[in-house]
Every structure is written in C-alpha cells, then in structure tokens.
Amino acid sequence: SSPAALAPCRIMPVRWSRYNPSYLEPEVRKESYQKPLEELTEEEREQAELKAVRPIKAAPPTLSSSVFSDPMISKFTNMMMKSGNKVLARSLMSQTLEAIKRKQLEKYHKAPENEKETIECNPYVIFHQALKNCQPIIGLSNITKGGKTYQVPVPLTDNRKRFLAMKWLITECRENKHRRTMMPEKLSQELLLAFNNEGPVIKKKHVLHKMAEANRAYAHFRWW
Amino acid sequence: AKHTEQHEGRLYNIPLEEVKAVFPHGLPHRFQQQIQTFNEARVMVRKPALELLAYLKGSNFAHPAVRYVIYGERGTGKTMTLCHVVHYCSRQGWLVVHVPDAHLWVKNCKELFQSSYNRDRLDQPLQASVWLKNFKTSNERFLQEIKTQKKYMWGKRESTEEGRPLREVVEQGLARVRSASDAVGVVLRELKQQSHRGSFRLLVAVDGVNALWGQTTLRKEDKSPVSPEELTLVHNLRKMVMNDWNGGAIVTTLSQTGSLFKPSSAYTPQELLGKEGFDTLDPFVPIPVPNYSPREFESCYGYYLERKWLQHEKAHTEDGKAELQFLSGSNPRQLERLAGPL
Numbered sequence: 037s038s039p040a041a042l043a044p045c046r047i048m049p050v051r052w053s054r055y056n057p058s059y060l061e062p063e064v065r066k067e068s069y070q071k072p073l074e075e076l077t078e079e080e081r082e083q084a085e086l087k088a089v090r091p092i093k094a095a096p097p098t099l100s101s102s103v104f105s106d107p108m109i110s111k112f113t114n115m116m117m118k119s120g121n122k123v124l125a126r127s128l129m130s131q132t133l134e135a136i137k138r139k140q141l142e143k144y145h146k147a148p149e150n151e152k153e154t155i156e157c158n159p160y161v162i163f164h165q166a167l168k169n170c171q172p173i174i175g176l177s178n179i180t181k182g183g184k185t186y187q188v189p190v191p192l193t194d195n196r197k198r199f200l201a202m203k204w205l206i207t208e209c210r211e212n213k214h215r216r217t218m219m220p221e222k223l224s225q226e227l228l229l230a231f232n233n234e235g236p237v238i239k240k241k242h243v244l245h246k247m248a249e250a251n252r253a254y255a256h257f258r259w260w
Numbered sequence: 261a262k263h264t265e266q267h268e269g270r271l272y273n274i275p276l277e278e279v280k281a282v283f284p285h286g287l288p289h290r291f292q293q294q295i296q297t298f299n300e301a302r303v304m305v306r307k308p309a310l311e312l313l314a315y316l317k318g319s320n321f322a323h324p325a326v327r328y329v330i331y332g333e334r335g336t337g338k339t340m341t342l343c344h345v346v347h348y349c350s351r352q353g354w355l356v357v358h359v360p361d362a363h364l365w366v367k368n369c370k371e372l373f374q375s376s377y378n379r380d381r382l383d384q385p386l387q388a389s390v391w392l393k394n395f396k397t398s399n400e401r402f403l404q405e406i407k408t409q410k411k412y413m414w415g416k417r418e419s420t421e422e423g424r425p426l427r428e429v430v431e432q433g434l435a436r437v438r439s440a441s442d443a444v445g446v447v448l449r450e451l452k453q454q455s456h457r458g459s460f461r462l463l464v465a466v467d468g469v470n471a472l473w474g475q476t477t478l479r480k481e482d483k484s485p486v487s488p489e490e491l492t493l494v495h496n497l498r499k500m501v502m503n504d505w506n507g508g509a510i511v512t513t514l515s516q517t518g519s520l521f522k523p524s525s526a527y528t529p530q531e532l533l534g535k536e537g538f539d540t541l542d543p544f545v546p547i548p549v550p551n552y553s554p555r556e557f558e559s560c561y562g563y564y565l566e567r568k569w570l571q572h573e574k575a576h577t578e579d580g581k582a583e584l585q586f587l588s589g590s591n592p593r594q595l596e597r598l599a600g601p602l
Contacts, residue, residue, distance in 0.1 A: 066579075103574040103583055104602060130601035137571060137600075138297045144568075145299050158571040159601070 055093055060086065062095045097122075108164065108198075115202050116219075131220035133159040136227060156231075166230035170201035172241050174248045179257050188257045189248035204237050205230070212236065271302040271563055274347060282350045284394040286360040286467070288339050290596060298567050306337065306556060308549045309344045315545065316345070316509055321461065324503045327541060329469070331514045332549035333527050335593025338513045339467055341549060345511055346465050354461040354508070355402045357451065357500065359391070362471035363518030365493050369478055372486075377442050381492045382480070388440035388493060392433045395447070403427035406454060412446055414439045426450060445496040452500060455507035462508030464500050468519070469512035472498055473537030475521055501541070512541075551590040560592070564599055572602045 063069075098110050109129065117125035136159040144155045156162055175192040178185050192200070205226060213222045229235030279287075279301050287295075295301045312328060319326055330338045350356050365387050375381040396403065406426045413419045414436060420428055426447060433443025455462040466472075472494055478486045488494045501510055514532045516522060526532055529546060552560065561581060564570045574580045584602075588594035 103577070103579050104572060133601035137569075138293070141297050141568065157568060158573075160572060 058090055059093045060090050062092055062099065063087075064095070064099055064101045066101060106160065108167065109160070111198075112202050116206055128219050128223075132223045132227070133163070135220050135224040136162055139224065139228065162227060162231045166227045167198065167201050167205075169233055170204060170230050170237050170241055171197040172200060172244050174245065175200070176244065176248055176251070179254075181257055186254045186257060187247065187251050188254045189251055190258055201237075204240055208237050208240075271304050271559065274301040274303065276301065278347075282347055282356075282398055283343065284397045285390075286346065286358050287343060291340070298569075302563065303340060303344055303347075304556065304560065305344070306341065306549075308547050309341045312341070312345050312511065312547060313348055316349070319509060321507050324506050325464075325508050325510050327501070327503055327510045327512065327544040328547055329512050329514060329529055329541065329544045330547045330549055331527060331529050331532075333551075333591075334516055334524070335591050336549045336551055337592050338515065338549050341547075342465055342467055342511060342513050346463070349461075349463045350398070352461075354463045355399055355451065357395070357448070357462065357464045358398065359466045359497065361515070361518055362466055362468045362494075362497065363515065363520070365491065366471045366474070366476040366478065366488060367520060372478060372480070373438065375441065375492050376439070377445075377492075380490060381495065382486060382490050383438070383441040383492055385437045385440045388444050389434055389437050392430050392440060392443060392447075396430050396434075402460060403430060405459075406450065408446075408450055409453065414442070441492040445492060448496050448500050452505045455505055457507070464508070464510045466497065466501065466510075466512045468515040469501065469541075470514050470519055470522075470532040470534075470537060472501070473534050473540070474519060477520055498540070503543070552592060552595070553590075557585060557590050557595075560595060570599055570602055575602050
C-alpha cells in the first residue's frame with residue numbers, strides 16, 4: 037500500500053498512495069533515453085541530474101513502454117475485468133480485436149475492386165470510431181427542488197462521455213446475448229454495428245438525447 | 261507448386277481443392293482459420309522439412325521402413341512439418357495413413373465397447389468411424405485398387421470375401437459403427453502386408469505418437485484404469501509403427517500439448533515416450549524443429565504485412581518488428597498469437 041519516506045502527517049493514506057514530494061515520475065519513452073548529452077536543453081539537463089539523485093515512484097501496471105499500447109484499450113480492458121482477473125480480460129480483448137479483423141478481412145477479400153477502399157480493416161480504428169459514435173453529447177442528472185426530483189439536461193465532461201460509452205457497450209454485451217455466445221464474438225458484433233451507427237448502444241444514446249430534449253424546460257434548474 | 265528445394269524460408273501455396281482432398285483432418289485449428297481468412301493455404305518451407313524430404317527421396321524401399329521422429333519445443337511447427345511431408349507424399353502418389361492426433365484416441369471417449377474380436381480389448385466406435393471417413397476422402401483411388409487377401413467375418417452374418425476391394429471394408433466399418441475399430445485394424449493389416457509388393461508406397465504419419473505408450477484417462481465400467489494396449493485402435497497402430505514391413509516410411513511427431521500426465525517443459529523423445537515407447541521405437545531418426553531463424557522470421561513478418569494481417573500503424577515500423585521478435589522469441593505459435601490482435 038503506501039511506500040517508504042512519507043511526509044510527516046497524522047493521517048494514514050488509505051486509497052491513493054502519498055509519496056514524499058521528492059519522488060519523481062518514471063519516464064517510459066525510449067526516445068528520451070537515446071538522446072546524447074549535447075542535444076539536451078538547460079531544463080532537460082537539470083532533469084537528468086535530478087534523476088541521478090532523487091528516488092523514483094513505482095510504475096503503475098497500466099504504464100507500458102510498448103509501441104502497441106493504447107490508453108483507451110487498457111481502460112476498456114480494466115472495465116471488462118472481473119475480480120481482478122486482468123489475464124482473462126486482456127485475452128478477451130485480444131480475441132475481440134482478432135475477431136473484428138477476421139470479419140473485416142473476409143469482407144474485404146470478397147468485395148469488388150471499387151468497394152475495397154471503403155472497408156476499414158484496422159480493429160483499432162473501428163474501436164475508436166465506434167466508441168466515439170456511442171458517446172452521448174448531453175446527459176441527465178437528478179436535481180431535487182421543492183420536494184420533487186427532476187431529470188435535468190446537463191453538459192458532460194469528456195471523461196464522463198467516454199465512461200458512459202464503454203459502460204453501455206459492456207453491459208449490453210453481458211446481458212443481451214444468447215447463453216452460448218462468447219464475449220469476444222458478441223463484442224465484435226456490437227463494435228461493428230456501432231461503427232456503422234446502428235445497434236442497441238446507439239439507440240440508447242438517441243433515447244437519452246430525446247429525454248434531454250423533452251426535459252428542456254427544466255434546464256434552468258442547473259446552477260453550475 | 262512443384263516442390264523445388266533450396267527455397268528455405270519461402271512460403272509455398274497449396275490450391276484449396278487439394279487442401280480439402282489431402283487434409284480432411286490433420287491441420288491445426290488456427291491454421292484452418294488462417295486459410296479461411298486469407299482464402300489461401302501457405303506453408304513455410306523450413307530446414308527440418310527439407311531434411312525429411314531428402315531422406316524420403318533417397319530411401320531404399322527394399323529395406324524395412326525407416327522411422328522418423330519430429331520433436332521440438334511447444335509451438336515450433338512440428339505438426340506443420342508433418343503436414344508438409346504428407347502433402348509431398350500425396351503429390352508423389354503415395355498412400356498416406358494420417359492419424360491427426362493420437363491423443364484424441366486415449367482421452368475424452370464417450371463410448372467404449374468390449375471388442376467382439378478379442379475379449380480383453382476395448383473398442384472406440386466414434387473415433388474409428390471419424391477416422392475411416394477421413395481416410396476415405398484422402399485416399400479414394402487406392403481403395404479401389406487394393407484387394408483383400410483373406411476372408412473377414414463381421415459378426416455372424418456379414419463377411420467380406422477374399423479379393424474384394426478395400427473400399428468395401430471401409431464402407432462396412434462406416435455402416436456398422438460397432439465394428440468400425442475392427443475395420444480399421446483390417447485396413448491397416450492389409451496395407452502392411454501388401455506394401456512390400458511395390459505397387460504403391462505407404463506413408464504412416466502419426467501426430468502425437470507419445471499417446472500410444474503413455475497412460476489414458478479412460479476407465480472401464482468398474483472404474484479401473486485402461487492401459488493403452490487394451491484399446492484396439494492403439495494396438496493396431498502400434499503394429500503399424502513397428503518396422504517389420506518395407507516399401508514405405510513412418511513419420512511421427514511428439515506432442516506435449518495433448519499428452520497426459522507429462523510436465524509441460526518435457527519435449528525430448530526420452531521424456532515424452534517413456535521407457536517402453538523409446539525401446540519400441542528405438543532405431544529412429546530424430547529431427548529437431550527449432551524456432552524461426554532471422555530469415556524465416558522476416559519472411560513470416562513480410563507475409564503478414566502483405567496479406568494485411570498486421571493492421572496496427574506501429575506494426576509496420578522497425579520498432580514494432582523488433583518488439584514482435586522480442587515478445588515472441590521467434591516462436592511461430594507466439595508470433596501468430598501476438599499478431600492476431602495487432
């Protein structure tokens with residue numbers, strides 16, 4: 037839980053770790069270690085000297101120096117994970133990406149020449165585009181005024197939009213499928229539908245937008 | 261394609277119709293998926309396969325059949341080497357007896373019957389009928405030409421006369437599922453007796469040969485464990501693998517992935533075959549299969565790029581290639597698994 041060299045404090049940190057301010061962040065990018073000394077600017081030289089002396093914080097498990105790592109994919113994998121089984125979640129994610137790639141490649145090879153450029157085969161591009169299509173623009177929040185709770189339309193932050201999109205996708209895949217279909221198969225189907233702006237998740241987003249539009253009158257209840 | 265050697269590291273194409281005819285069973289599952297996605301079957305020509313083909317070409321068919329054992333660590337391409345050799349031999353016109361995975365015969369069997377031919381042994385109708393069906397598709401024309409030399413009785417009323425084509429024995433086994441294992445035994449015995457005449461060459465290709473001498477997970481009705489000799493299929497296959505016949509060759513593969521009660525780090529013939537198996541197979545030619553050499557790795561990577569299998573933008577760069585090589589350790593199976601999601 038909490039590492040050595042804490043700043044003197046009476047409260048023990050429980051959830052987020054508290055480091056002494058002298059600890060530096062770990063540097064993962066390979067390029068920064070390959071520059072020779074002459075190319076560094078003044079600040080970078082100071083940084084390098086500090087690194088030789090100060091202690092460094094422990095690297096979190098999501099930080100990776102691989103060229104193939106993607107923050108959105110790792111966030112999605114963490115959300116799919118159940119009871120800390122990251123191995124299973126990661127294997128499901130890679131099977132999903134492979135299933136998307138296979139389906140798109142089969143379509144690509146069967147399509148006539150002029151349509152071949154329109155078919156997108158990169159599973160990462162499809163994943164990002166599908167998530168973007170699923171993100172709602174406006175959300176609803178419960179505000180209590182005069183004893184009654186109203187659903188008030190409210191703007192959402194980027195983080196909240198991404199979270200909602202991923203959450204809807206995962207709950208949809210977990211609940212609305214046949215008992216025998218595997219998660220990668222169902223997820224790949226949903227992602228391809230969302231990429232084309234079809235499917236139950238997009239429908240849910242439209243329903244939310246319609247509710248927000250219907251409750252426009254209460255918009256002035258918001259005070260932030 | 262005509263099998264030209266000295267093409268190490270290159271990939272050669274097998275037309276899809278031949279794939280269905282020669283390999284009804286026997287290709288690894290992931291390779292079959294790859295065939296479906298790319299619409300073509302590409303096998304890499306590697307050193308162990310070239311070695312084997314050279315031995316087969318130079319072998320003297322008057323001498324007893326030579327045994328070759330392909331061994332190596334997990335995922336280095338032993339089954340693919342076997343498939344390459346099988347394809348070559350079927351192209352040359354040999355009769356191929358291909359057992360895709362002997363481990364399937366010693367585990368997960370739903371039905372075990374007592375054999376009618378021999379009281380002590382146990383029959384496996386399901387596996388036997390599946391194998392007979394695949395044997396029929398792969399060796400159609402030979403079944404017409406080869407004639408039986410003895411009269412065989414299937415139960416009280418049905419019998420196959422002397423001089424009938426082998427096709428009838430196979431049909432009998434498929435029709436009467438109960439006697440399918442005996443049909444398999446008959447087929448193997450006929451092939452063995454007639455191969456020395458020289459009208460055809462016989463290749464016995466067995467994948468996972470260490471299953472024949474290990475233990476089984478099957479139990480009899482009184483819950484006592486079954487040893488491999490008590491299974492008719494295993495008994496007949498052991499007779500095939502003995503080198504007391506001539507006019508062909510025996511190519512086998514060791515496999516740890518399907519083996520029962522063996523540690524996962526075991527890959528040498530000594531460990532996987534056990535003492536009994538090693539003594540039975542004793543004068544054999546071992547053929548080790550290593551991981552990809554740098555040249556083979558480049559060729560595989562280039563193939564994936566060409567077929568648009570590696571879609572990630574960073575996978576096309578030098579950094580990506582170096583990372584793939586490091587993460588997979590040049591192991592063909594790991595490379596394939598890693599390249600899947602990328």
